[in-house]
Amino acid sequence: GSVAAGIQAQLHYSRQDERQADQLGFKYASNAGFRPTGLIDALKIIQKNSWMRSNSVPPYMLTHPTGPERIANLESMAKSFIPRRNDVVEALRRDFPVFKTIVQAKSQDPDELVQLYKQELRAGKEVALAHLGLGIAYKRKSEYSLSARHLEAALKDMPVSLPIWLELGEDYQLIGENRKAIALFEKVLEKRPGDARAALLLANSYENIGEYEKAISLLKRLTFSTKATPQVYYQLGMSYGRLKKLAQAHYYFGMYFKKLGRLQKARFHFIEAKRLSKGDTALQRKIARESKGIL
Known part of the structure; x- marks a missing residue:
């Protein structure tokens, strides 16, 4: 009797724990800016594949709330869910295509990427991102003037993109247009004062035009950074x-x-x-x- 009671208590705890996990998952998904009703979709996929009904499932797994029960609990929570605006999440979603393009353009074969982005330009598909990708790909091929031309085109469609300011500023520096580069790096640092890459590139441009005191001031500040x-x-x-x-x-x-x-x-x-x-x-x-x- 006491053994059975102990097992029953453990099973009850498991079911409660599973419900709590769903509640926390719903909360965390919402706070992270995801659509928490996606948890319901995930459980429906699990139910559709019938893994909970498989004979190979260990008995202790069957003590957890089943798909329909958990789906019902989540649907109940979803009824009272009020979406909230999250500016950080919105900014990440807005910037993700730029981030993805930069990672692709810096990691894959530049010659193949040039062909890929040219095809996207011809198709009129994500034109600004195609120009950004071409700019970075051409920079990797040391074709800096061509790179700058494409980055300027990308900037027309995305005029306040800090990553494009940085990439284009670096191009200007490489082709000797240091004054233009300085203007862009300073804009980055106005928006993001702790940007070590922008500060180092700005110091480079100051050195290139002989303004060593300004370069030293920036570089000395960088020595206090863990990223130095x-x-x-x-x-x-x-x-x-x-x-x-x-x-x-x-x-x-x-x-x-x-x-x-x-x-x-x-x-x-x-x-x-x-x-x-x-x-x-x-x-x-x-x-x-x-x-x-x-x-």
Whole structure:
């Protein structure tokens, strides 16, 4: 009797747990911006395939609420469900086609992609996305002017797309149109101040037109980011070198090689930075801290 009662209690818990799982699934789907009634569709597919009626199903699985019962519970919840606007979800849905095109254009064979996107242009299918894909594919083929032309066409249809601003700005930089590139990178950073790629590209363009102080300001901010790459330190070394500030230049080259794990080269630059930084106690402290175990 006590064993049977224990089993009955376990079965009751399983059924309650399954109902709770459906309730939570309904809630999570709604909060994530999905249509929660899709859970009902999923259960109907399971029921249609009759896996719950199969003789091979373990008996303990049959203690869970069956398809019709669970569908009825979910349909009851759906009656009181009021869809709410979710701006984050709406933005993700709007941007997903752009994201998908960028991933495709950067990962598949560029020659095949050029043919694919040209076909889409001829068919008048998703013209802006086809131009975006062509722009990235041509950039990968080092055909930067052609790339810029297609990205400009994409931008006409999607004038506030940050990914297109970045891609087109990079093209402008590569063909020497740094002023145009700067305008686009600055627009990205106005909208997304923490965008490390935009900040690094903007610093590149400032270096290209000889505005090293502006480049240094951006690059130094990037060193505080967890996303800072060794390239940031290399560019700082180059910018300080162009300004004839050799102690700082050697310090950042030392940091660059340290980040790469090339300690002999890092040691050389830290020694030079230490030699040239006499009188600059703040820089000497930084050199001592960063060169610990190397000098």
